[in-house]
Amino acid sequence: MPDQILENAKNRMNDSVDALSRELSKIRTGRANPAILSGIMVEYYGVKTPLSQISSITVPEPQSLLIKPFDRSALNGINKAILESNLGLTPNNDGETIRLNIPSLTAERRVELTKLVRKHSENAKVSIRNIRRDANDELKKVSSISEDDVKLYQKEVQDLTDDLIKRLEEVTKEKEDEVKTI
Numbered sequence: 001m002p003d004q005i006l007e008n009a010k011n012r013m014n015d016s017v018d019a020l021s022r023e024l025s026k027i028r029t030g031r032a033n034p035a036i037l038s039g040i041m042v043e044y045y046g047v048k049t050p051l052s053q054i055s056s057i058t059v060p061e062p063q064s065l066l067i068k069p070f071d072r073s074a075l076n077g078i079n080k081a082i083l084e085s086n087l088g089l090t091p092n093n094d095g096e097t098i099r100l101n102i103p104s105l106t107a108e109r110r111v112e113l114t115k116l117v118r119k120h121s122e123n124a125k126v127s128i129r130n131i132r133r134d135a136n137d138e139l140k141k142v143s144s145i146s147e148d149d150v151k152l153y154q155k156e157v158q159d160l161t162d163d164l165i166k167r168l169e170e171v172t173k174e175k176e177d178e179v180k181t182i
Contacts, residue, residue, distance in 0.1 A: 001142050002153045009135035009157055013128050013164045020124040020168060024175045027113055031178075032059045032102050037067075042081040044074055051078060067091075067098040105179075113179045121172040125165055132161045 025035035034057040041048040051057070055069040055078065069075055078098055082091045092099040105113070135157045139150050 002139055002145055002149070005135055005138045005142070006153065006156060006160070009131050010160055012131045013160065016124050016127040016131070017164055017167055017171070019127075020120055021171055023120045024117060024171065027116060027175065027179070031062055032065045032100075034059065034065060036087060037065070037082075040081050040085050042074065042077045044077055051081065054078075063102050063104075065100040065102070067100070068096070069098075072096065110179055114176050117172060117175045117179060121168055124168050128161055128164055128168070132157055 022038075025033070026038060027036075034052075037051050037057060040051040042051050042054060043049075044054050051067070054071065054074050055067050058066045058068070060066050067078060069078060072095075075093055075095070075098065079091050079093050082089060082098070082100070089100045089102070092101070136154050139145075139153050139157070142150070145153075
């Protein structure tokens with residue numbers, strides 16, 4: 001039973017780290033990255049469809065993305081979805097493809113993005129700490145193990161928490177460096 005609690009806590013904490021990585025990949029850093037379009041849903045034959053399912057997204061140059069829909073009739077829907085998203089990008093539609101030019105970031109915008117990265121990181125840390133608390137509470141409720149064993153398991157939970165917080169900080173530092181790089 002305690003091993004299951006530990007395994008469950010480990011899986012949930014790893015999910016928090018993965019969620020942070022996904023959130024950070026959506027933050028645009030002045031370089032073209034198809035991940036910034038991952039949340040865009042396009043109205044396609046009356047159904048909201050992820051952009052990546054109805055088109056191919058490539059990076060022909062460091063500062064631009066090229067979107068080539070599988071069906072040309074989806075161009076206007078893609079155009080509209082990109083404009084409605086809060087990415088601050090203006091699509092250039094040539095009738096067959098859509099090109100997105102990624103502008104360089106200003107120093108002010110870099111500071112804002114750094115704060116956003118830290119905010120996402122702090123939310124992930126809080127999530128991991130909540131999982132630690134839940135695991136510790138569950139361990140205390142297990143009646144089949146002694147108090148000394150509970151303390152040993154809680155130490156394992158704390159070690160796991162420390163390792164994953166350290167990993168979160170590394171991921172955050174990498175993204176901050178990427179945002180600050182001109």
